[in-house]
Each structure stands twice: as structure tokens, then as C-alpha cells.
Amino acid sequence: MAHGALHTLRQDLCVDAFAFRPMPPLDDAKLARRLPWLPGRARRWASWLPHCAVALLAVIIFLGSAAPGYDTSPVRGAIDVALALAVAVPPLLVLFRPVGAFWLSLGAVAVWWIGDRFLSPYASVWGGAFAVHLVVMTLVVLRTRPRLAVEMWVITFGAGTLLSLVARGGALGDMPPVAFFSGVVLVSAAAVRAWREERRQVVETQSVTAEERSRRTLLEERALIARELHDVVAHHMSVIAIQAEAAPYRVADPPPELAKSFATIRENAVAALTELRRILGVVRSEDPDAFAERDPEAPQPTLASLDSLLESVRGAGLTVEAVITGAARTLPQGVELSAYRIVQEALSNALRHSPGAEARVEVSYVLGGIGLRIVNGAPSRLAKPSPGAGHGLLGMRERVQMLGGEMTAEPTQEGGFEVAAFLPAANATGGGAA
Numbered sequence: 124m125a126h127g128a129l130h131t132l133r134q135d136l137c138v139d140a141f142a143f144r145p146m147p148p149l150d151d152a153k154l155a156r157r158l159p160w161l162p163g164r165a166r167r168w169a170s171w172l173p174h175c176a177v178a179l180l181a182v183i184i185f186l187g188s189a190a191p192g193y194d195t196s197p198v199r200g201a202i203d204v205a206l207a208l209a210v211a212v213p214p215l216l217v218l219f220r221p222v223g224a225f226w227l228s229l230g231a232v233a234v235w236w237i238g239d240r241f242l243s244p245y246a247s248v249w250g251g252a253f254a255v256h257l258v259v260m261t262l263v264v265l266r267t268r269p270r271l272a273v274e275m276w277v278i279t280f281g282a283g284t285l286l287s288l289v290a291r292g293g294a295l296g297d298m299p300p301v302a303f304f305s306g307v308v309l310v311s312a313a314a315v316r317a318w319r320e321e322r323r324q325v326v327e328t329q330s331v332t333a334e335e336r337s338r339r340t341l342l343e344e345r346a347l348i349a350r351e352l353h354d355v356v357a358h359h360m361s362v363i364a365i366q367a368e369a370a371p372y373r374v375a376d377p378p379p380e381l382a383k384s385f386a387t388i389r390e391n392a393v394a395a396l397t398e399l400r401r402i403l404g405v406v407r408s409e410d411p412d413a414f415a416e417r418d419p420e421a422p423q424p425t426l427a428s429l430d431s432l433l434e435s436v437r438g439a440g441l442t443v444e445a446v447i448t449g450a451a452r453t454l455p456q457g458v459e460l461s462a463y464r465i466v467q468e469a470l471s472n473a474l475r476h477s478p479g480a481e482a483r484v485e486v487s488y489v490l491g492g493i494g495l496r497i498v499n500g501a502p503s504r505l506a507k508p509s510p511g512a513g514h515g516l517l518g519m520r521e522r523v524q525m526l527g528g529e530m531t532a533e534p535t536q537e538g539g540f541e542v543a544a545f546l547p548a549a550n551a552t553g554g555g556a557a
Contacts, residue, residue: 132274135267141223146174146266177218177262184255185211209234210255217262225275228259229282236286257305261312269313269320276302276309337517344518348525351423351460357399364392425459426486429466433484436470442481443470449488458548461522462486462493468515469497469542479503480539492528492547501538519544 148170154161161169188207213228235252256279264272280302287298367389371382424432429445436443454462466484473482480500487494516532523530523544530544 131270135271135274136222136225136278139222140226141220143219144221144266146218149173174218177214180258181211181215184214188251206231206235206252210252213259214255214262217259217266221263221266222271224259225263228256229279232256232279233282233286253301257308260305260309264309264312265316267316269317272309272313276306280305340517341521344521347518348461348522351464352457357396360392360396360399364389364396367392423456423460424463425456426454426462427459428463429484429486432463432467432470436474436482439474440478441470441474443484444482445484445486447486447488451488454493454548458493458526458546461526462495462546464522465495465519465542465544466497468519472515472540473497473499477502477539478505492545495544495546496541497543498535498541499539516542 149172151166151170154166154169158166158169185207188210189203209231210228213224213231216224216227232252260272260275260279263275280298283298283302367385370385371377374381433443433445453459466486470482470484473480477499480502482497482499485494485496485498487496519532519542520530523546526546528544528546530542532540532542535541
């Protein structure tokens, strides 16, 4: 245990004691949260306030230590300036080399103590130097790690006790009360440092957890989208396979090359369907959405199913109005599926977060695509906590990005929420599917 303690002491206070470790400025994001009323340039200056405070403390210590006393001779002035520099430099050095500042401050205290004992009247009382040394140790603890408080306390008062026993013939004088007071100060600084370190780790853990949760949610949403689009693609591949198989029978005496080509098309379509089914087994979600169909064989919904969705939402207690503008036409199945899911998720969010509010769904068939706008009013009663808050917006954005569209989601001035999206559909047809 003694060997381990000495090894730790050596690693903390001796190895690379004067290594360059500059103190970074305050985090601009934290300042923005704590002082939102400060402009940007003033906030950047405020991030250097701890450095300025320590520098001002060093200047005050120097001016107070170098103040001339009754003896104004040049020799006394030179000694006072040298001793003042020895005491004032360590607090400033804490900003760049904290452990080295401790050793320099300890040396300055020893010089002042020796001067007070043997060079009087050319030295001042060493109590002021020790007070500065205590300040330096406190700053070092706040800058490094809590255990340095114990190590620096042991070294400081071990050396002080040894010097007192040698110089005073075994008398400790006022060493015990000073040691007790210094221990209380350093333990308090260590507690503050440990609390700050624990808080920083908690914030980092929460950030990592939130990032992992967001990434997992994104993957889940992509898997859900892939499962839904599988049904759309599988339908078209099935049509291709059936048409390729039936095509040779629609022509009398088809050429062998043509029949072979259709057979190849059908084989490729069947192989693609097999691969799609294999992928479906991997990405199929085990926890479907609250509004999703329970039958896995049911076709994926389109905007033609919007009325049934609105009826189910009204049955859940949400007053919703639907407005459709433009000439309704058949859109690509992927676009219609995404539009349906966006409306579904927006209404689901309104049910969760705005109970008792009224909602409005606007569907606009425009040139080149379809526009959606779902807006709800302010809640009329307190909403229950929802553990999945924010995941629906992520899924909606993923669908819109997949189709190359645009989306906005933001609170309204009335206290509600609005979701607006545009889904491009360059190949929209007006006559329906073939």
C-alpha cells in the first residue's frame, strides 16, 4: 500500500510536473444557456473571465507583497520585489502548468519562511505567502483531480512540520490549527471538483445515450419503411412475373427467342421476389405502429384509406377536419404510402401531445407532387408523458428525405403544432394503374 501510494504521488506531482496544460476557456454553449441576454461578442469575451480573474489576483498579490515598508533602502526594495514575484507568479502559472505552480509556490513559502526566520528585517512575515500558497493549492485541485488535495496537503505540512521541529527545537507553534483549516479548504475544493467531474460524466453519458437512442430509432424507422416498400415493390414484381408468363400465350406461334426472353424475365422476377421475402424476414418490425394493420398480408395503405384513418382518429377523441384541394389522381405507391404514414403519425402526435385539441388535414394535389399540411390547436388539458416523444418526427423526415421532398415541423403561435411536407411525384399519372 505504501509503495502504491508513493507511486501515485510520484505520478501526480513529479512526472511531467511542469508540462504545459493550458486551461481552456468556458464553453460558449453553456454561456449561451446561462447568459442568453449577452450578445455573441460579449459572450466570447466572457469565456475568458476565469483567466482574467486569476491574472488580476496575481497582480494584486504582487502589488501587496512589494509595497514598501518602513525600510525604503534599495536593498530592501530589491528583496521585496523578488519575494513578491516569487509569490505572485504561481497563481498565474496555475493557468498553464498547475502542478509546477504548486512546487513553485511551495518554494516561495519556504523562501519567505527562511527570510522571516534568518533575514529579518529584510523579509516580511511569511503568513501572507502561505495564504497565497493555500490559494494556489485550491486552484490546482479545481483544475486537476480531487486526490491532489491530499497529496499537496501531506507534502506541504510534512515539510512545514519538519522545518518547525528543526528550527524551533520541537515546537510546532500554530502549525496544527493552520493544517486543520487548510485541510477543510482543500477537502471542500476536492468535493467541488468531484461534483463537477461527476456532472460532466453524467452529461456525456446522457449525450451518448440520446445519440444512441436517436440512431436506434432511425434504424427502426428505416426498417419499417423498408418493410412497407417491400410490399409495394413485391406487387410490381409479381405483376411483371405474371405478365411475362402470360405474354407468349397472347400471340399465335411466338418466335422461340421471344418466348425464351419472357421466360428469362419471369425467372428474374421470381428470383427478385424470393430475395425480397428474405429481406422482409430481417427488417419486419415486431412492434407495429398503433394505427398499422395487424394482418401482415393486408395491402399497404394509400390516400384512398384516408377516410378510415380519420374515422379511427375521431373515435379516439380527436376532432379532425380534412380538406382536399386539386384534382385527385393516382400517385406512385411509394408516395401515397409515405403521405398516408405522415398524416397518420402527425395525427397520432396530436392525440398524444394535444389532448382535446382540434386538428386539420390539408391534402393538395399540385403539379409535380402532393402537399400535406397537418395542424392542431393548443391542448385543452394536460398531456400525459409520452416516452416515445420525437420519434415520429424522425420517421416522417426520413420518409420525406427518401423521396427527395421537403418538410417543416414547428409549433404554431396559438400553442399548437404544424407539420407541412411536399412529396415530389414526377411520374404521377391521371388514369390509374395499368
